[in-house]
Amino acid sequence: xASVVGASIDQAKLDQPAGSRRAGRxxxxxxxxxxxxxxxxxxxxxxxxxLFQFWMSFTDYGLRNLRLDAPxxxxxxxxxxxxxxxxxxxxxxxxxxWGMLGFNLFWTASNVVFHVSVGILIxxxxxSKGLWFRGFYRAIFILPIVIPTLVVxxxxxxxxxxxxxxxxxxxxxxxxxxxxxxxHFHIRxxxxxxxxxxxxxxxxxxxxxxxxxxWLGWPFMTIVATGALQSISKEYYEAASIDGAxxxxxxxxxxxxxxxxxxIPAAMYGLIVTxxxxxLIYMVSGGGPLRQTEILITTAFRLVNENRLYGVAAAFGIYxxxxxxxxxxxxxxxxxATESYV
Amino acid sequence: xxxxxxxxxxxxxxxxxxxxxxxxxSTGGVAAGSIKGNITLWHxxxxxSSEEAALTQLIDKIKKDNPDAKITxxxxxxxxxxxxxxTEAATGGGPDLFTAPNDxxxxxxxxxxxxxxxxxLAGKLGNVAQLGIDGLKVxxxxxxxxxxxxxxxxxxxxxxxxxxxxxxxxxxxxLKAGKTLVQNENAYHMFGWSTAFGGQLMDGSxxxxxxxxxxxxxxxYNLALKTVGGKFETDGGRADTSFRQGQVDMIINGPxxxxxxKKDLGAKLGVAPIPAGPKGKAGPxxxxxxxxxxxxxxxxxxxxxxxxxxxxxxxxxxxxxxxGDVPVRTDVTVTDxxxxxxxxxxxxxxxxxxxxxxxxxxxxxxxxxxxxxxGKADAKTGIxxxxxxxxxxxxx
Numbered sequence: 001x002a003s004v005v006g007a008s009i010d011q012a013k014l015d016q017p018a019g020s021r022r023a024g025r026x027x028x029x030x031x032x033x034x035x036x037x038x039x040x041x042x043x044x045x046x047x048x049x050x051l052f053q054f055w056m057s058f059t060d061y062g063l064r065n066l067r068l069d070a071p072x073x074x075x076x077x078x079x080x081x082x083x084x085x086x087x088x089x090x091x092x093x094x095x096x097x098w099g100m101l102g103f104n105l106f107w108t109a110s111n112v113v114f115h116v117s118v119g120i121l122i123x124x125x126x127x128s129k130g131l132w133f134r135g136f137y138r139a140i141f142i143l144p145i146v147i148p149t150l151v152v153x154x155x156x157x158x159x160x161x162x163x164x165x166x167x168x169x170x171x172x173x174x175x176x177x178x179x180x181x182x183x184h185f186h187i188r189x190x191x192x193x194x195x196x197x198x199x200x201x202x203x204x205x206x207x208x209x210x211x212x213x214x215w216l217g218w219p220f221m222t223i224v225a226t227g228a229l230q231s232i233s234k235e236y237y238e239a240a241s242i243d244g245a246x247x248x249x250x251x252x253x254x255x256x257x258x259x260x261x262x263x264i265p266a267a268m269y270g271l272i273v274t275x276x277x278x279x280l281i282y283m284v285s286g287g288g289p290l291r292q293t294e295i296l297i298t299t300a301f302r303l304v305n306e307n308r309l310y311g312v313a314a315a316f317g318i319y320x321x322x323x324x325x326x327x328x329x330x331x332x333x334x335x336x337a338t339e340s341y342v
Numbered sequence: 343x344x345x346x347x348x349x350x351x352x353x354x355x356x357x358x359x360x361x362x363x364x365x366x367x368s369t370g371g372v373a374a375g376s377i378k379g380n381i382t383l384w385h386x387x388x389x390x391s392s393e394e395a396a397l398t399q400l401i402d403k404i405k406k407d408n409p410d411a412k413i414t415x416x417x418x419x420x421x422x423x424x425x426x427x428x429t430e431a432a433t434g435g436g437p438d439l440f441t442a443p444n445d446x447x448x449x450x451x452x453x454x455x456x457x458x459x460x461x462x463l464a465g466k467l468g469n470v471a472q473l474g475i476d477g478l479k480v481x482x483x484x485x486x487x488x489x490x491x492x493x494x495x496x497x498x499x500x501x502x503x504x505x506x507x508x509x510x511x512x513x514x515x516x517l518k519a520g521k522t523l524v525q526n527e528n529a530y531h532m533f534g535w536s537t538a539f540g541g542q543l544m545d546g547s548x549x550x551x552x553x554x555x556x557x558x559x560x561x562x563y564n565l566a567l568k569t570v571g572g573k574f575e576t577d578g579g580r581a582d583t584s585f586r587q588g589q590v591d592m593i594i595n596g597p598x599x600x601x602x603x604k605k606d607l608g609a610k611l612g613v614a615p616i617p618a619g620p621k622g623k624a625g626p627x628x629x630x631x632x633x634x635x636x637x638x639x640x641x642x643x644x645x646x647x648x649x650x651x652x653x654x655x656x657x658x659x660x661x662x663x664x665x666g667d668v669p670v671r672t673d674v675t676v677t678d679x680x681x682x683x684x685x686x687x688x689x690x691x692x693x694x695x696x697x698x699x700x701x702x703x704x705x706x707x708x709x710x711x712x713x714x715x716x717g718k719a720d721a722k723t724g725i726x727x728x729x730x731x732x733x734x735x736x737x738x
Binding site: 066 | 422425428429431432433434449450452453454455576580637702705706708709710712713716717718728731732734735
C-alpha cells in the first residue's frame with residue numbers, strides 16, 4: 001500500500017504544472033493535505049471505533065462501564081475469546097459457536113447456489129426469442145429488491161403461520177384435490193423443533209427462511225445475468241448451430257462460461273450479504289427454534305441488545321470480521337475476481 | 343366592621359379555592375403551573391393501545407394546566423426501550439424521564455443511569471402501597487415514581503366459562519370437558535405456576551434452587567394440560583388473536599391488554615387469578631411500572647413534577663379506567679371488577695427481584711420452557727439444566 005501511495009505522489013509531482021509549484025512546499029505535502037480531511041473523518045467514525053472495539057474485547061465491559069464517567073472495566077486478557085469458542089456462555093441458552101458458524105456457512109452457501117442458478121435460469125428464459133411482455137416481466141421481477149426486507153420478512157412470517165398462513169392454506173387446498181384432509185397441513189414452519197428430514201440436522205424454519213430468501217435474492221442475480229447475456233455476441237450461437245450444437249450444449253459451452261465474469265462478483269457480493277442477513281432471520285424465525293437458525297450477526301446483536309455483554313460482543317465481532325476476511329480472501333483467490341485491479 | 347371585613351375575605355378565599363385558581367392541584371397532587379421548562383418523556387406503549395390513550399389524555403391536561411412546560415413525548419418500541427435508554431443516557435442523552443416496568447431497574451442503577459429520588463420524593467408517596475415503593479428500590483434507595491402494578495392473571499370468556507377455575511384440578515377438569523386455554527409459552531407468563539406447586543426460584547444467596555422445589559411439578563402439570571388440549575403459543579400476538587376472536591375460552595395475560603380485550607369481548611370478559619395449586623396460590627411475577635428520572639436529565643425538577651402529576655390519584659384513575667391498569671396508590675378506588683381482579687393477582691404475586699442473579703433467569707429458563715413444552719426434554723431435565731446454567735452464569 002505504501003508503495004502505491006508513494007508512486008501516486010511521484011506521479012503527482014511529475015504531472016504538476018511548473019507554474020503551480022510553490023516555493024518551499026514539497027509536492028508530497030500537497031497530496032497528503034488532500035487526504036487529510038478524509039483521514040480525520042475516518043479516524044473518528046471508523047479507525048477509532050475499531051481500535052476501541054479491539055480494546056473492549058480484552059475487557060469485561062458491561063452496562064456498568066457505559067457512562068463516560070464510569071470506572072474502567074477490568075482487563076480479562078483473552079478470556080472473552082476463549083469463552084466464545086469453548087461455548088462457555090451460560091447467559092445465552094444453547095450457545096454453540098462452532099455449530100452456529102457451521103450453520104451460517106451452510107446457510108450462505110445454500111442460498112447463493114439457489115440465487116445464482118435460479119437467477120441465471122430466469123434470465124435465460126427472459127432472453128429467449130419470441131417471449132411476449134418481456135419488459136413487463138422484467139419490471140415485476142424486480143419487486144423483491146425494491147420492497148424493504150422488513151416488509152418482506154413480516155409478510156412471509158405471516159404466510160408461514162401454522163393456523164392462518166397462506167402457505168398451509170394453499171397446501172391444504174391442493175391436498176384437498178387429492179382427498180387429503182387439512183389436518184395434514186398444519187405445518188409449524190417456524191416453531192417445529194424436530195428436523196423434517198431425520199438425517200439432516202436442519203429445522204423446518206431453515207427451509208422457511210430459505211424459501212423466503214430465494215424469493216428475495218434471485219431477481220438481483222437475474223438482473224446481472226440479463227445484462228451479461230445481452231453482451232454475448234449472437235455470432236457464437238450461430239456458429240455453434242452451424243456446427244450442430246444443441247440448445248443445452250450451447251448453454252453449457254457458450255452462455256455459462258461467458259456469464260462467469262459477471263456472475264462471480266455478483267455471487268461474491270451475495271455471499272457477504274447472505275452471510276450477514278440480519279433482518280430476515282431476526283424477523284422471520286428470531287433465530288429459533290432453540291437458536292437453531294441463529295447466525296453470527298444475530299448473535300452479536302443479542303450479545304449487545306439483550307445481554308449487554310459489550311466486551312464479549314466486541315470479541316465476537318472480531319471473530320466475525322476474521323471469518324469474513326478469510327471468506328473474502330478465499331473466494332477472491334478461487335475466482336480471481338479482483339485480478340484486474342492489482 | 344373589622345369582623346365583617348375578615349368574614350368577607352374568608353368567604354372570598356373559600357370561593358376562590360372552590361372555583362380553582364393558580365395553586366389548585368392540576369390532577370389532584372401537583373399544583374397547576376408548577377411544571378416548567380422543556381421535558382422529554384419516553385414511553386413504550388403500543389401505537390393505538392389503551393395505555394397510550396391514557397397517557398395522551400393525561401399529558402394533554404397537564405400541558406393545558408402548565409403552559410410554561412414544553413413536554414415532548416416519544417414512543418419507543420418496547421423491545422428497544424431499555425437498550426435505547428441505556429446507551430443514550432450513558433452518553434449524556436436520552437429523555438428526562440421514561441416509563442417502563444422495573445425489568446432493568448437493578449442493572450440501570452448499578453450502571454449509574456438513574457437518579458436516586460429519596461430526598462426529592464420525601465413525604466410525597468404517602469398514599470402509595472409499600473409493595474409499589476419497594477418495587478422501585480435497589481439497595482434501599484428509591485429510583486422511580488411508582489405508578490402501576492403489573493402481573494398476569496386468567497382472562498376468560500364468560501359465555502363459554504361462566505365460572506372460572508379456582509384450582510389447578512378444576513382447570514384440568516374443564517380442559518378435559520372441552521374448554522380451551524391458550525398460554526404464552528415463555529418464562530414470564532408461566533412463572534406463576536411454580537408458586538402454586540411450592541416452587542422457589544432462588545434461595546437467599548441468589549442460588550437457583552428451582553430443581554429442588556415445585557418447578558418440576560409445575561411444568562409436569564402444564565405438559566398434562568397440553569395433552570388434554572391446552573394450547574401454548576410462542577407468538578403472543580397469535581395467542582391474543584385466538585382469545586379475542588373467541589377461538590379459545592381462556593388466556594393468561596397481563597392488564598396491559600385489558601382495554602384491548604374489552605373492546606372485542608365487552609361484557610363477556612372476565613378476569614380471575616391464575617388457579618391455585620396443591621401448594622398454594624399462584625405467584626405471577628409482579629412488576630411495578632414507574633417513572634424513572636435520567637441521571638443525565640436536563641430538567642430534573644420538571645421531570646419529577648411531571649412524574650408526580652402523572653401518578654397522582656387522578657392520573658392513576660385515568661390509567662385504571664382507560665387502560666385497565668392496576669394503580670399502586672391506595673387512595674384510588676378501583677370500580678372495574680376486572681381491574682380489581684388484577685389488583686388481587688398482583689397482591690399475591692412474586693415481587694420481581696432486582697438482583698444481578700435474577701438477570702440470568704431469562705436465558706436458561708426461557709430455553710427450558712421451550713424444550714419442555716415442545717417435548718425436547720422432560721420437566722426434570724429441563725429445569726435441572728436451566729438451574730445449573732443460571733448458577734454457572736451467576737458463579738454460584
